[in-house]
Amino acid sequence: MGNLICENIRKQFKKHVVLEDVNLTLERGKIYGLLGRNGAGKTTLMSIITAQLPSSGGRVSLDGEDVWENPKALSKIAFAREFQGNTGSLIGNLSVQELLKMGRIYYANWDEEYARKLMEQWKIDKKAIMSTLSQGMRSMVSIILGLASKAEFTFFDEPVAGLDAVAREEFYRMIIEENANTGRTLVISSHILEEASGIFEEVIFLHGGKILYHENVEELLARSYRITGRSDVVDEMVQGHRVYHPQTIGRSKSVTVILEGDETFNEQGEVSIQPETLQSLFVALCQNE
């Protein structure tokens, strides 16, 4: 099995450019975090990769074959999206059972037993109508659809939105378990980062329709620092480096620095150097403009 590759993906809705020249390689067996603010283009990108939405340009391929209108490739790619489930809507009128039946038809490796086990664990009534479920329960149904698809590449769009802390922890555990047992590639979009950062091997920061960083989480955090001290001392120390999210209060200044290559800090004065977390780095990167 090869990688899932996006080349120069572009998407615009009328004049509004949502994605601009996105190049991305998703490798087998990794857990990815797709991170970005609301409106950064996460759902659009995942919809295009999973061929649920046409792009305005560029190519998505698996094993060298175009994914678009390619049933063989698409049976290996699952998209667990957020179900709105409004009363009267197409999905809102379906029972959980009927919705899962679509998974069985659509995905080549669908695992009915696994779906049943997860339904039991989360106490979801298979006869329940989607529009009568809470947002959290609908998220669970979407997660079950994604996991039981057993698709080699599975995308989860904001899967933990609406889940309580216990269910979120259970979801992360399921993801780890699946990845460890089967070597599936799992891509999770989120803006709840603090608790999830440990499960990602790589993160993809999407900002304003572009990929800002795509890197191993540990390596990215290892070269990211928050420096705080007297303004002039801090400025001196970080001069020439890539600086994000400066904050000043009186004579004190804080900045985020991501060191590139074999860069080191200039002469160190009296400053505090703190490690960034994925959450604080995310905020710092996205606030730069």
Add this chain to the structure above:
Amino acid sequence: MQELLNDEKSIYLQISEMIETDILRDILVEEEKVPSTNELARLYTINPATALKGVNLLVDQGILYKKRGIGMFVKSGAKEMILNKRREDFYDTFVKKFLEEAKQLGISKKELVKMIERE
């Protein structure tokens, strides 16, 4: 292996330090199997690749070794090795910081010695 992870340093370093601490406390003993990377990943809800990185760090240092097809084991002499390593690191991790803070507060060497002897 029950401590909680924190944000202060890389997760893989915390994993390797927890295994070391368990060896120091005789929770893991020499020539005994350590938890697999998948078990560690599940226990801490972390990426298996991160758990593997933490374990491999100890393999590189000769504290753990791999038995093909069985798993990772604690090498005999590992406890002694960890003790020596932590003693060597003691100056950098603790003494240096301690002296820096003392300097910032204007505490003299003489006063420091007095404080230590008070214990």
